[in-house]
Structures are given as C-alpha cells and as structure tokens.
Amino acid sequence: MTFSAELEAKLERVMKSCPPGRERSALVPMLLYAQDEVGAVTPEVVEEVSRRLGLSTLDIEEVVGYYSMLRRKPAGKYHLQICTNISCMLTGGTELWEHACRRLGIENKEATADGRFSLEEVECIGACSWAPAVLLNYEYRHNMTPEKLDRLIEDLRKLG
Amino acid sequence: MLYNEPSPLEVKVLTRRFGLPDSASIDAYLATQGYAGFRKALAMTPDRIIDEVKKSNLRGRGGAGFPAGVKWSFVPRGSPRPKYVVANADEGEPGTCKDRLLMENDPHSLIEGLLIAGLAVGAGAGYIYIRGEYRYIIEIMDRAIDEARARGYLGRNILGSGFDFDLYTHTGAGSYECGEESALLESLEGKRGVPRIRPPFPAVVGAFQCPTVLNNVETFCAVPAILRDGGAAFADLGTPKNGGTRLFCVSGHVNRPGVYELPMGFNLLRLIGEVAGGVRAGRKLKAVIPGGSSCPVLKADECDLPMDFDSLARAGSMLGSGGVIVMDETTCMVKAALRIMRFYAHESCGWCVPCREGTLWLSKLLTRFHEGRGEPGDIALISELARNMLGRTFCPLGDAAAMPILSFVEKFTDEFEAHVAQASACARRVS
Numbered sequence: 001m002t003f004s005a006e007l008e009a010k011l012e013r014v015m016k017s018c019p020p021g022r023e024r025s026a027l028v029p030m031l032l033y034a035q036d037e038v039g040a041v042t043p044e045v046v047e048e049v050s051r052r053l054g055l056s057t058l059d060i061e062e063v064v065g066y067y068s069m070l071r072r073k074p075a076g077k078y079h080l081q082i083c084t085n086i087s088c089m090l091t092g093g094t095e096l097w098e099h100a101c102r103r104l105g106i107e108n109k110e111a112t113a114d115g116r117f118s119l120e121e122v123e124c125i126g127a128c129s130w131a132p133a134v135l136l137n138y139e140y141r142h143n144m145t146p147e148k149l150d151r152l153i154e155d156l157r158k159l160g
Numbered sequence: 161m162l163y164n165e166p167s168p169l170e171v172k173v174l175t176r177r178f179g180l181p182d183s184a185s186i187d188a189y190l191a192t193q194g195y196a197g198f199r200k201a202l203a204m205t206p207d208r209i210i211d212e213v214k215k216s217n218l219r220g221r222g223g224a225g226f227p228a229g230v231k232w233s234f235v236p237r238g239s240p241r242p243k244y245v246v247a248n249a250d251e252g253e254p255g256t257c258k259d260r261l262l263m264e265n266d267p268h269s270l271i272e273g274l275l276i277a278g279l280a281v282g283a284g285a286g287y288i289y290i291r292g293e294y295r296y297i298i299e300i301m302d303r304a305i306d307e308a309r310a311r312g313y314l315g316r317n318i319l320g321s322g323f324d325f326d327l328y329t330h331t332g333a334g335s336y337e338c339g340e341e342s343a344l345l346e347s348l349e350g351k352r353g354v355p356r357i358r359p360p361f362p363a364v365v366g367a368f369q370c371p372t373v374l375n376n377v378e379t380f381c382a383v384p385a386i387l388r389d390g391g392a393a394f395a396d397l398g399t400p401k402n403g404g405t406r407l408f409c410v411s412g413h414v415n416r417p418g419v420y421e422l423p424m425g426f427n428l429l430r431l432i433g434e435v436a437g438g439v440r441a442g443r444k445l446k447a448v449i450p451g452g453s454s455c456p457v458l459k460a461d462e463c464d465l466p467m468d469f470d471s472l473a474r475a476g477s478m479l480g481s482g483g484v485i486v487m488d489e490t491t492c493m494v495k496a497a498l499r500i501m502r503f504y505a506h507e508s509c510g511w512c513v514p515c516r517e518g519t520l521w522l523s524k525l526l527t528r529f530h531e532g533r534g535e536p537g538d539i540a541l542i543s544e545l546a547r548n549m550l551g552r553t554f555c556p557l558g559d560a561a562a563m564p565i566l567s568f569v570e571k572f573t574d575e576f577e578a579h580v581a582q583a584s585a586c587a588r589r590v591s
Binding site for chain 1: 164242287293295296331336349351352368409411418449487491496500503509
C-alpha cells in the first residue's frame with residue numbers, strides 16, 4: 001500500500017527519532033498517522049506497518065487493541081468526541097452528550113448513514129477549566145452548550 | 161492562546177510570556193531572556209546544575225511531588241550507556257489542563273528545560289511524549305524544535321560548547337495509563353502501555369533500557385527560570401520544601417474557572433473565592449477534589465489550607481497534578497464517585513488483577529447505588545474492595561482509583577445510605 005508524500009514525510013521524521021536498532025519505537029505514531037490518512041487501522045495498514053518495521057502482524061494487533069484512539073473502522077468525516085468526565089459532567093457534559101446522540105440519531109462510536117458524522121464519548125481531554133469540551137477531529141471546542149453544538153453541526157453540514 | 165482571563169493575584173513565572181505577541185516563536189522567547197538559563201548552565205558542572213535544582217525545592221508537577229533535583233542525581237552519569245530525558249506530556253488526569261497551555265504558549269521553555277536536564281545528566285537525546293489528542297500541540301512543538309535546531313540550540317556542538325543534544329516529539333494514541341512513567345516508556349518503545357516493575361527506576365533503567373530523566377512538562381518548564389535567577393529565588397516564591405509557583409487548573413462549579421499560576425502554599429479557599437470568582441450562582445461549597453480525580457475529596461470545612469504537597473498530605477489528600485475540581489451543594493456525590501470510577505475502570509490496563517477487577521466491580525456497585533438499588537451491606541463492600549486494591553498493583557492507578565472512592569464513602573456516608581433506599585433525583589444516566 002502507498003501513502004501520500006505528506007504522510008511519508010511525517011513518518012520519516014518519526015523514523016529519525018528512533019535510536020539505532022529501536023525502530024519499533026515508531027509503531028504507535030506510525031499507526032495513528034496512517035489511520036489519519038486511511039481512516040482506520042485496516043488489515044492493509046497493519047501489513048504495511050509490519051513490513052516497514054519488521055514486526056509480526058500479531059505484535060501490531062496487540063498494540064492496536066490497547067490504544068483507544070486506534071480504530072478498525074473509519075469514523076465519520078466529522079468525528080465529534082464529547083467529554084463527560086468529572087469536570088465536564090459538573091458543567092453539563094452529560095446533557096451535551098445526550099443531546100448530541102438525539103440530534104444525530106446515533107450512539108457511542110457510531111456514524112451517521114451518510115458517513116458524515118460520528119460520535120464518541122471520551123474521557124478527559126485536558127480542557128477541564130473550559131468545560132464542557134468537545135474535540136472535532138483534532139480541534140478543540142470549549143465551553144460548549146447544546147445550542148453551540150447544534151450550530152456547529154449545521155455549519156459542518158453546509159460544508160459538506 | 162489563552163482561554164480564560166488571568167487573575168491579578170497570579171505570580172507569573174512559568175506563564176510570564178503568555179499573551180505576548182507570537183509567544184511561541186523563538187524570537188519572542190529570545191527577546192525575553194529565553195535560553196539564558198541554558199547558557200548559564202553551559203558554564204556550570206553537572207553537579208552544580210543539579211544542586212541549583214535541588215536548592216529550588218522544585219517538586220514533580222505530574223502529581224507525585226518528588227524533588228526534581230534528587231531524581232536527576234539518581235542517573236548514573238558514569239554509565240557507558242546512552243542517556244535520555246523524557247517529558248511527560250500525556251496530560252490525562254481528569255481536572256488537569258495546564259501542560260497544554262505551557263506547550264501552546266511557551267514551547268521553548270520546555271525545550272530549554274529539557275536541554276538543561278540533558279546537560280546535567282549527560283543525555284544526548286530527549287523525547288516529548290504527547291497524548292494523541294493534542295495533535296495541534298505536537299505541531300507547535302515540532303515547529304519550535306525545528307526553530308531551535310536552526311538557531312543552533314539543538315543538534316551537534318550546541319552554541320560551540322561541544323554538547324550534542326537532539327529532541328523529538330512522540331505521539332500517544334489514547335491511554336490514561338501511558339501518563340504513568342513506566343507505561344509511558346513502554347509506549348515510547350512501541351508496545352502496549354503496561355507498567356514495569358520497579359525498582360529499577362527509570363533514572364537507572366528507563367527509555368530503551370538506558371538511564372532516563374522523566375518529568376512532567378510543568379517541571380521542566382520551571383527549570384529555565386531556576387538556572388537563570390537561581391534556585392533560591394524560585395524556592396522563596398513558595399513554602400518550605402515546596403518551591404516556586406504552580407499552575408492550578410480550577411474547574412467545576414465556580415464563576416471563573418481557569419488555569420492560574422500561584423505561589424505554592426496559596427490558600428485553597430482564596431483560590432476558589434478570590435481567584436476563581438467564588439462558587440457559581442451564590443451557592444454553597446460542598447466539596448473539592450484538590451489535585452486531579454485521583455486525590456481524596458475534601459469537604460468544604462476541610463478546605464481552609466495551603467496548597468502545597470505537605471499540607472495536602474497532612475489533610476489526607478494530595479496536591480497531585482493541580483486539578484482543582486470544585487463541587488457545589490447541588491452535586492450528588494454518588495454520581496460524582498460513579499463517574500470517576502467508570503473512568504478508572506475504562507483506563508485500567510488490565511495488567512494487575514486487583515485494579516482490573518476492583519475498578520470494574522466498584523463501578524458496578526456504584527451504578528447500583530446510583531440507580532437506587534444499593535443494599536445495606538454495599539457501603540462496607542465498597543470499602544473492602546477499595547482497601548484490597550491499595551498497594552497491590554505495579555503502578556499507582558489502582559491506588560488512584562481506590563483512594564478517592566474511600567474518601568467519598570467515608571465523608572459522604574449519609575448520601576450513600578440515602579441511595580440504598582431509593583434512587584435520588586439525580587438518578588439518570590451517568591456517562
């Protein structure tokens with residue numbers, strides 16, 4: 001499988017950071033960066049990473065299974081991750097999460113039929129003082145409310 | 161960017177560049193005494209650098225509060241193996257959002273802190289292990305590293321000193337456990353983030369089985385000022401044995417939640433009442449988790465105390481990671497305890513049975529309480545389960561889950577008892 005030039009540049013930087021003989025160190029970044037481009041850690045991605053790092057696919061599978069951000073199936077184009085941990089819970093995060101589920105008609109780790117939106121209930125994302133917080137793909141949205149979330153979803157719908 | 165208004169009561173040492181135009185750039189950094197601490201360190205022996213850090217009474221800001229200078233002195237400098245410095249930027253303790261701000265607004269202070277540590281222990285390379293969700297921070301840090309390299313602050317023969325040191329970012333991919341130092345090192349090596357048995361500690365056997373200094377981002381960010389202005393000046397800002405300032409992340413039921421830099425030993429009630437604008441809507445304070453969700457909860461009448469490691473320990477809690485979670489009188493403590501326990505059950509890596517099973521069964525029991533299906537013996541059962549986790553795991557996650565729940569059931573027993581009979585008004589879904 002081939003990756004884009006941009007991803008290859010990123011992976012080259014990762015490989016450079018590994019001490020000699022310690023190429024396995026690149027595994028987690030390589031999987032996440034490949035997922036960003038491909039959409040998921042597919043069997044093809046596992047094969048490719050296995051070839052590049054000289055690891056068995058089993059070695060890779062056991063690592064994929066550990067990390068919560070690594071997924072086997074693609075998320076929606078707009079992946080909304082809503083924190084409901086303690087600081088967000090105290091400031092309306094649970095209600096925000098329930099609102100998002102109702103609004104999009106999907107549950108945790110599901111995507112809408114058109115593949116545009118997906119939802120994930122996440123643990124603390126490090127935005128506690130500006131809670132409740134949402135991650136839209138890798139972008140932070142602070143001090144969210146159901147109304148702000150509705151507007152965000154509308155804006156994203158218009159973007160396509 | 162800043163996400164909340166600063167407070168006039170703040171004492172800005174680590175955050176003094178926050179809000180300056182283009183504060184993350186090397187030019188802004190150099191214009192404000194950036195890399196001055198490192199230049200000073202270049203003329204010092206490793207022992208003198210470590211002495212200065214010891215003098216500062218800088219204690220680990222990740223949560224454990226171990227003296228940074230002492231930690232550095234454990235690295236066997238005569239070892240023929242390569243040595244590493246690693247910054248823990250896997251900020252994940254619920255209630256904590258300060259390292260993100262430090263890296264976003266002043267990435268070069270982290271680079272300078274790592275450089276000074278590298279010089280002190282004879283390391284040739286360093287890693288900044290950043291949680292996967294902080295993607296934009298990785299980009300900021302990578303840009304700063306490239307700038308520093310282009311200006312001769314990283315790479316070979318730095319500033320003509322003969323010191324070689326390079327620095328890399330490394331992304332995580334979603335795991336609270338990887339914030340634990342030995343699990344972090346496993347992840348850095350491309351493995352599942354399960355903890356290592358200690359001793360040996362990372363100072364002796366760390367990254368790639370080599371001697372490693374591993375500290376929290378905030379700890380490293382304090383180091384440039386310590387070298388620049390002297391350890392004593394930093395120590396004097398705080399209380400005895402608790403040097404300097406620290407970033408407190410106030411969240412929950414206050415009028416002005418935010419991250420505020422204050423001297424160690426700042427009074428907790430003043431932090432809530434004056435710095436963070438008091439409890440929202442004129443309500444009464446009920447409880448505070450003073451240092452991230454792993455710390456035992458304090459009742460309102462226990463909060464008149466100085467925020468330093470030793471005072472919090474005397475009060476039966478911990479200063480932890482600086483995440484001050486404020487709960488007002490409307491908070492259901494059963495619901496809060498349940499949400500926290502669900503988190504630990506989700507994040508337990510499963511390596512140690514007491515933690516894997518304990519967090520799961522505690523979360524089941526608490527769900528039962530929350531839904532009004534608690535039984536009379538359940539409070540005792542919660543205590544028994546939690547006590548059997550304490551001290552019986554390779555890493556502190558087991559204790560981190562057990563300690564707060566014990567404090568919740570002991571200090572708010574009446575609320576738990578009320579849930580035995582019936583589901584409370586708050587008995588709705590807890591995420």
